[in-house]
Amino acid sequence: MFADQSKKKPRKNKLKLWIAVVALLFIVIAGGLSFYVKSALEPVDQNNKKAINVYIKEGSSLSKIAAKLKEQHLIKNEKVFIFYAKFKHASRFQAGNFQLNQAMEPTEIIDKLTNASNVPAFKLVIPEGKQLSQIAEIIAKQTNYSEQEVMKKLDSKQFISKLKHKYPNLITGEILTKKVKHPLEGYLYPATYPFHDPNTTLETIIETMIKPTAHLADKYKSQMKHKKLSVHKTLTMASLIEEEATEKVDRHKISSVFYNRLRKKMPLQTDPTVLYAMGKHKSRVVYKDLKVDSPYNTYKNAGIPPGPISNAGETAWEAALNPDKTEYIYFLAKKNGEVVFTKTFKEHSKAKEKYITNNQNH
Structure with missing residues (x-):
């Protein structure tokens, strides 16, 4: 007997229909998926190139x-x-x-x-001869921390205690005496510091600047011991040299003047200490300024100040530990930045008359 062909045809047609429907659905889904993926891989806003x-x-x-x-x-x-x-x-x-x-x-x-094309989230450029208050201002401009927050952290006894534990050869009890204005003054090394994490903590920022100073303390350890100077006193002397130095002067000569005056038990009489005592930044110190009552005022007090008055670069460190052998007792800066060194008060007075007083009268 033969099968009934009329029954088989509808089944075949039905199967073909299902295949067609499935194929169509596949095409639709594939097309939709392709469109979805293509759309997802397009720029969020091709007209917005704001970084x-x-x-x-x-x-x-x-x-x-x-x-x-x-x-x-x-x-x-x-x-x-x-x-x-x-x-x-x-x-x-x-x-x-x-x-x-x-x-x-x-x-x-x-x-x-x-492809390692990353850039710093922010960068702190700290020049030589900057005081903590100025460094706090630089940090505040580049981060979300205020100057007040930065200074509060810098003067925090709890934070200093942590640093003292971590850097025992650098942070000592000398910075915590009552006469010291800011414990970490002079300890934040001048350099350029890139930070990649925009949320870098204030403690990390400060410690990053302290590490190079700790490195120098280790580097010059034997020289400081030979000269019988602590890190704190070396930093203090280096800061005085840095503040008095110009681009046209040898820091080693300035260092020799300070050491010569100390040997003769003469006051250092350096103007930057007066300005630091006053908490001001002025181009010129006048006579009444010299009377400011402060342990930092080297016109009224013998010896070096109780602590640094700014940060200092390695050249100033090296000069503080290796002064030139001279007989100079005085120096003054000419208008063009050159420094005149003299051995006596008479010579100093003549140089002052020639390069300072005469220029002011013209």
Whole structure:
């Protein structure tokens, strides 16, 4: 007997229909998925090239990086970004601070994050001869910390105690005497400091600046011992040299003047100590300023001040420990920055008349 063909045809047609429907659904879904992925891989805003700082922590996973980018509106979809990064075999994502923008496609973002093109979140440029109050101002301008917060932390006994425990050869009891105006004055080394984490703590910022000073304390340990100087006294002398030095003067000669005066039990009579005592920044010290009542005033007090009056570079450190052998007792700076050294008060008075008084009268 033969099978009934009329019954088989409807079944075949029905199967073909289902296949067609499934195929159509697949095309629709694939097309939709393709459109979805394509859309997710487009820039968030191709017209917005405003830089956005993104900080990637050390050891961040791809999923955490994607979450950070989505949070800062730099990608449209986290999962698609992760899939795409894996598809591109992207690896070795760098830690640090990166400048990205919403006009970037994910492929550009991945290139940036994997090619060590990170930039500092902020940078602190600390010149030589800066006081703590001035350094606090620099920090405040580059971070979210106020000058008051910075100074409060710098003078914090609790914080200083931690530093003393961590750097026992550098931070000693000398900085905590009543006569010292600010315990950490002179201890923040002049240099350029890049910070990649925009949320760097104030303690980390300060400690980063203290580390080079600790390094110098170790480097010159034997010389300080030979000269019978503590780190604190070396820093103090270096700060006086730094404050009096100009670009056209040999710091070792200035150092020799200070040591010669100390040997003769003469007051150092250096103007920057008067200004520090007054808490002012002036181009010129007048006679009445010399009367300020302060242990830092080297016109009224013999010896060196109770502590540094500013920070100092390594050249000033080296000069403080290796003064030239001279008989100079006086020096004064000419208008062009050159410094005149003299051995007697009579010579000093003549130089003052020639280079200072005469210039003021013209």
